[in-house]
Amino acid sequence: MKAIRYHRYGPTDVMALEEVPVPRPGAREVLVKVHAAALNPVDCEIRKGRLSFLLWRFPRIPGSDFSGEVVAVGSKVRGFHPGDLVYGMSPAFQGGAYAEYVCVRRDRLAFKPATLGFGEAAGIPLAALTALQSLRDLADLQRGQKVFIHGASGGVGMFAVQLAHAMGAHVTASSSARNLDFIRSLGADVCLDYAITDIAALPERFDVFFDVYGNHSFGRVHHLLTPTGTHVTTIPTIKNIGRHFLRPFAVQKSKMVAVQSRRDDLDHLRILCDKGLLRTITDRIFPLAQAVEAQEFLETRRARGKVVLEVIPS
Ligand SMILES: NC(=O)c1ccc[n+]([C@@H]2O[C@H](COP(=O)([O-])OP(=O)(O)OC[C@H]3O[C@@H](n4cnc5c(N)ncnc54)[C@H](OP(=O)(O)O)[C@@H]3O)[C@@H](O)[C@H]2O)c1
Structure with a gap:
């Protein structure tokens, strides 16, 4: 699969689009084919090495927020099946969302709001x-x-x-x-x-x-x-x-606050979205290959709403 990775901490240009193996889901994990991922300031902080005392393993695939389609589930996963449309948040220390596939624990994703497109849904979780x-x-x-x-x-x-x-x-x-x-x-x-x-x-x-x-x-x-x-x-x-x-x-x-990825809360947000009580505004959408430009825009601190990476063009 294609994924954005970096092999050392540094400026945005340490990130590059690389060909890497598709991750395999563990017993309690779900493998998602990512349609869109969203950026958060913590992605940039980690890439700069601000959390290097906690995170020192390379290479890293950045990104917490994603939306997409379930393609495989671990043997102990109940409630999700291939074909389900989902959104979720991988913990920042784990990352993995700037990629064509991401593996996440079953309790860190939920069904995608039906009223939202993949790009909008990806912008919600974190x-x-x-x-x-x-x-x-x-x-x-x-x-x-x-x-x-x-x-x-x-x-x-x-x-x-x-x-x-x-x-x-x-x-x-x-x-x-x-x-x-x-x-x-x-x-x-x-x-x-x-x-x-x-x-x-x-x-x-x-x-x-x-x-x-x-x-x-x-x-x-x-x-x-x-x-x-x-x-x-x-x-x-x-x-x-x-x-x-x-x-x-x-x-x-x-x-x-130290944000937690929780399925119950993602379900709550989905219901609010589908009732029209919560909407998301996307400032800019970049293709996955332009993650460098996307992070540089986020770092201006001028984004109105969310910045999204389109992995599968909508
Ligand atoms: N602890 C946690 O668990 C946690 C979780 C999520 C986020 N965070 C942190 O929360 C912060 C906000 O995250 P975010 O995703 O909302 O960031 P963001 O989307 O990058 O924030 C951009 C916004 O910042 C505003 N801004 C820029 N300069 C400002 C100023 N001097 N005073 C007030 N607002 C200003 C801009 O509004 P204007 O253009 O209108 O000025 C812009 O809309 C980040 O530092 C992030 O790391 C922490």
Whole structure:
């Protein structure tokens, strides 16, 4: 099969399209013929070697998010059969999605939303799971509560606004000026341009502050939280990890999300998509062979919604 691989950490041009063997599914794994894969910033972080203390085996096939068709299942897999259309998330440390075939554990994929194409479906898992697990599990966001979502127009932010809106929260969201109409269309009640708004000086108080972009730490915005409010960050700095674990009994919580690939949550997202309550916007689609260009675009941090690799042209 064709796959994007790299044999050392480095800039985007360490990645190349190579001919490699099709992986064989283990007893609890499913082999998927990939139609589309989606990019996430963690793909670039791993390629640059930022997680090299955890990941040192080469060659690596990058990519977590995929959609496609089941072609084989392991002997202990129930519920999936060849021909099923699926989407899912391979853990970032495992990767494998920038390829014509990927093997994943049976509990890390689900049936694809029927209303979405493969490219759209591939854009959902990692970013939408992050948004869901942050707002529902870490922040316990409730109907009627006020949430601030900072960095609302990228992959995670786009889903966070829609999920918070669907959960019945009052959503204040920030983006650059060019994306204000976009985040309003996703369900944000109040839309702020972060370039001209001093977010830390806002008079409102929020039950949840979700710092998706990662430059509004708990220390910077804790005074914007209600007395029992929760701050959630996506950025795994030592300080943020420390706060996550060292403040379990504090009334104001500071949490750091570490996204988990879970079939139940993927099923939940599929149902929301098929009911028309969740949509995904793809900024750009690249062919698999142009993974270098795709990652370079993602790294501009200007993508609106998702960046997708088309493995089988639709
Ligand atoms: N811990 C975890 O489990 C986990 C999981 C998923 C993601 N993450 C992390 O979460 C972050 C966001 O991920 P993503 O997929 O949403 O990234 P992304 O899609 O690349 O984000 C792009 C967005 O960032 C916005 N942006 C750029 N500069 C900004 C600024 N100064 N202030 C606020 N927003 C700005 C842009 O909006 P404008 O063009 O409107 O400025 C753009 O829409 C990344 O650092 C990622 O690594 C962590």
